[in-house]
Amino acid sequence: MMTGSHCYCFFGIISIFFALIIHTLSSTTPPHFCLHHQREALLEFRDEFPIDEFDPNPWNKSSPDCCLWKGVTCDDRSGQVISLNLADTSLNGSFKTNSSLFRLQYLRHLKLSYCDIQGEIPSSLGNLSRLTLIDLSHNFLVGEIPASIGNLKRLRHVELGANTLIGAIPSSLGKLNQLRYLSLAANELTGDIPSSLGNLSSLLELRLSINHLVGQVPASIGNLNELQAISLSQNNLNGTIPISFSNLTKLYHISLRSNNFTSTLPxxxxxxxxxxxxxxxxxxxxxxxxxxxxxxxxxxxxxxxxxxxxxxxxxxxxxxxxxxxxxxxxxxxxxxxxxxxxxxxxxxxxxxxxxxxxxxxxxxxxxxxxxxxxxxxxxQTLNLANNNLKGQVPAYLLRVTTVTLSNNFFSSYENPSEETLIEALDLNSNSFQEPFPRWICNTKGLRFLDLSNNLFNGSIPPCLEDSIASFSDLILRNNSFSGPLPDIFASATELRSLDVSRNHLEGSLPKSLVNCKALQLVNMESNRIKDVFPSWLGSLPSLHVLILRSNEFHGTLHVFIGFRSLRIIDISRNDFTGTLPPHCFSSWRGMTVLREEDDPYMADIINESVFYRNSMVIGVKGVELSFERIQQDFRAIDISGNRIHGKIPESLSFLKELHLLNLSGNVFTSHIPRSLANLTKLETLDLSRNKLSGQIPQDLGQLSSLSYMNFSSNLLKGLVPRGTQFQSQNCSSFSDNDRLFGLEEICGKIQVSNPTSQQPEQLSEPEEELFSWTAAAIAYGPGVFCGLVIGHIFTSYYHKIWSKKNTISGR
Known part of the structure; x- marks a missing residue:
């Protein structure tokens, strides 16, 4: 029989046992089904956007519990929807002003980033008073940020970056005193940074970069004592950094890049x-x-x-x-x-x-x-370029991956005593007067080598064959290398550019270059190479630039098969002969259409800090002016200064993307093809110093892009086209064509000869320096294809037009 005390103990144990059972059951009870009106609001919201067949509706309408749907979170007790996360779901539509989304009044988190949402942000968003997080980033939103966002006093996180929002930053954002994160970066916002942002006393991160903000940073920013990161980069901000900035002692990240600040630092x-x-x-x-x-x-x-x-x-x-x-x-x-x-x-x-x-x-x-x-x-990366450093290049630098020492006064290098790790070495424009560095033959991972613009001498060693398999760029131009270019390219399958121009190389082109399937540029300009035209290079699928200018190439040019990606060819100032077949340019697709997919090698070669930058030289009446880089869509053909005869090929008219055509200084005969008027992007045309006859086609007067032309020293006759581009040329562009007429406005003289004879009096204006050009090398830049190096001799008029089109861009 139990005593009273035992009975009390027993019932106490039973009570504890049942309490534990009740607690366990209550803790494992599933949440309530979402409320019917919440479910309907969600379905209506999703139906406001078109269904993408590749990203179908993520919600099963047959499922009654919307709390189990993808991206939906409900309150365990009430069943109200408190979070909606559809990030990376293709909605591909616009918010409605009265969207059913705004019926989810208990919503705390709204995350719709990367959803392809378009249109404006409705001001109705400001009615979701319980929101603590908004993320609408990486969409296609336009219009202004609604001031009603300032009504959402519980907000702690606002992310509207990477859209196309315009207008000013609403000052009402300064009311969000619980806000900890604000990003409006990568939009089109204008105006000042509102001083009201200084009221955000809880703010940890402020990101306003990549907009069009102007004015000075307000001193009130110094009130954000909790701020840990601020990014205002890539705007148009100016003036000084406010003294109050020094109050932000908790900052770990400061980015003010690419603005117009003119002050000193604190x-x-x-x-x-x-x-x-x-x-x-x-x-x-x-x-x-x-x-x-x-x-x-x-x-x-x-x-x-x-x-x-x-x-x-x-x-x-x-x-x-x-x-x-x-x-x-x-x-x-x-x-x-x-x-x-x-x-x-x-x-x-x-x-x-x-x-x-x-x-x-x-x-x-x-x-x-x-x-x-x-x-x-x-x-890993050392860049000391463009200084006044001198002395010896120490061997320990060859353990560094990327070394750029160009444009200094280094005169020697220390031979390494151990294995090198270098992948990119730029010694361009120094004072080296030594033979080719033999230690380069022992490298295993070298990709980028630039020894240009020095006085390196002697031969290019055949032992380079041992290391060239890893090369992407070999740049040896403007030195004093002599002898033949060795046949060392059989394994150079990664080679993209080969520039040995302006040396004293002899012999013929190495046939092993045909193995360089990645090759984009070959520049042999100004050497003593004696060979026939290398038609076998036409099989290279990515060859963009071929420069053989000023050598001793010879023979006929009847084979132009392949060259499907060619954009620039300069074979001027050689001794090519023969005729050009009518269809010789018909396979040159690189000059016919612009197709970026033809260029799989546009990415930077190795590293953002290393790129092959070349200069463009424009000579105007003996004065050389240097520019850098031209647009990557530039297309040019220069076969001037040879002995090519016969008709100008009709297939030139297929090259719709051609900007420059120079056939001067040959023996072309017959008429100028009317079909050249199809070259609507042509900017430069030089047909001078040939034996062309007949009239200048009137259709050429319709080429609105044609800013420089030269028809001098031919047998042309008839009326000069009346197009604006023709009337703006110099008189010398038409000189030594005794039977041309209609030059009164161009040459500033009234013709006194009998107009029926179609022979004006001889023009006395002195002839300007004739047009010629030199193409040199391709350039590679950070994440982009950086263009070409072209040397030109233009008239002053063409220089004026050209210089407006080309900009210098750096890292």
Whole structure:
């Protein structure tokens, strides 16, 4: 029999047991089905957008519980929809002003990024008062950001980046005092940064980059004491950085790149003691080297390039306030390029043992490369181009992956005693006067080699065959190499460009080049190569540029089979003879249509910091003007200065993308084909110094792009076309054609001869320098195809037109 105490204990145990059962059952009870009106609102919302057959409706209408649908989250207790995440679902339509979405009044999270949504953001969005997160990024949204977003006082995260939103940033965003993340980057926003953003006291990240914002950064930004990351890059902001910026001591990321700031940096950068990433490149910041910046132990990335900083650089000791756990500074990337720094590159740069990339190019540094750089075991990229450095190139640099030393005064190199790791070496435009570096024959991974614009001499060694299998670019132009170009290309299947122009090479073209299936450019200009036309190069599927200018090539040109990707050919100033068959250009698809898919090698060769940049030289009456790069869609044919005779081939009219045609200085006869009027993109036409007869086709007057032409020294007759482009030419473009008439407006003279004779009096205007051009090399740039190197001699009129079309672009 149980006593009272035992009975009390027993019932207590039973009570605990049942309580545990009830708790267990309640904790495993499934959530309520979503409410009927919520389910209907979701279905109506999805039906507002067209169904993509490749991305069908993710919700099963036959399933009664919408809380189990993809991307839908419900409250466990009430069944109300509280989160909608359809990221990466192709909705491919626009929001309706009265969209059923806005009936989901308990919605907290709305994530519709990468959904192909178009149209405007409805102001009705401001009615979802419980929202804490909005992500509509990476869509095609247009119009202005609705001010009603400022009504959503619970918002903590707003992401509207990567759309096409316009107008000003609404000042109502300053009401969102719980906001922690705001990104409006990569839109078309204009106007000032509203000072009301300084009210966002909880904000951790502010990203407004890649817009069209103007004015100064408001001082109120300095009130954001919790801010950890700010990105204002690629806008049109100007003026100074507000003094209050120094209050933002928790920042780890600062990016102000590509604006118009003109101030100095804060005098004491060490206040940003958490800073990891600092980017103020491409502005006009002034002042001396910010030494205090480099005392921050957490600093990892610094971009100061393309500003107006002056004076020497100096790296002082790391701040004593750093934690004892920091074994060494963490700096990994240092770019000081394109400033006005002077003096020596300090030995103390080696204190940053984690450096993987150094770019000091485009300054006025002098002296040798500091030996201490050999201590940087992690260094992958070193760019010291465009300085006044001199001395010997140390062998330890050959352990670095990418080395750019162009445009300095280096005169020798140290032979390596160990295996090299280098993949890209640019020694362009220095003072080397040595034979070809034999150690290059022992490299295994070298891809990019530029020794151009030096005084390297002797022969190109056959042992290069041992390493050339890895090469993508071999650039040896403008040196003093002599002898034959060795037949070493059998294994060079990765080679994209070969430029040995302006040397003293002899012999014939190496037949092994036919194995270089990736080859885009061959430049043999200004050597002494004696060979017939290499028609076998026509089998190369990606050959864009072929330059054989100013050599001793000879023989007929009757075989132009293949060359399907050719864009530029310059075989001028040789001794080619014979006639051109009527259909010889019919297979040249690279000049017929623009097809980017024909160019599988447009990506950068190795690294953003290495690219093959060439210059374009325009000579106007003996004065050479240098430009860089031309548009990648440029197409040109120059076969001038040979002895080719017969008719101009009709198949030239198939080359719809042709911009430049130079047939001057040959022995072409018969008429100028009327079909040349089909070349609607033609900008330059030179048919001078031939034996062409008949009239200049009147249809050529309709070529609106034709800005330079030369028909001089032929047997032409009749009326000069009346088109605007013809009437703007120099008189010398038509000289030495005694039977041409209609030149009064062009030459500024009234003809006095009998008009029935169709023979005007001899024109007395002195003839200008005749047009010719030189094409040189293809260029590769960061992530893009960077164009071609063309040397030209134009008239002053054509130079004026051309120079407006070409820009210089850097890293």
């Amino acid at each position: 005098s004491d950068m060490s206040v940003f003691h958490n800073l990891e990433h600092f980017d103020v490149a491409a502005n006009s910041f002034l002042g001396s080297f910010p030494k205090s910046l480099f005392t921050i132990p957490s600093l990892q990335v610094v971009y100061l390039d393309d500003n107006q900083f002056i004076g020497p650089i100096e790296f002082v000791n790391t701040s004593s306030s750093s934690s004892s756990s920091s074994s060494s500074p963490k700096l990994e990337i240092l770019s000081l390029a394109s400033n006005k720094f002077i003096g020596l590159v300090p030995e103390s740069i080696s204190k940053f043992l984690n450096l993987g990339e150094i770019n000091l190019s485009g300054n006025n540094f002098n002296g040798p490369i500091p030996r201490s750089i050999s201590k940087l075991a992690n260094l």
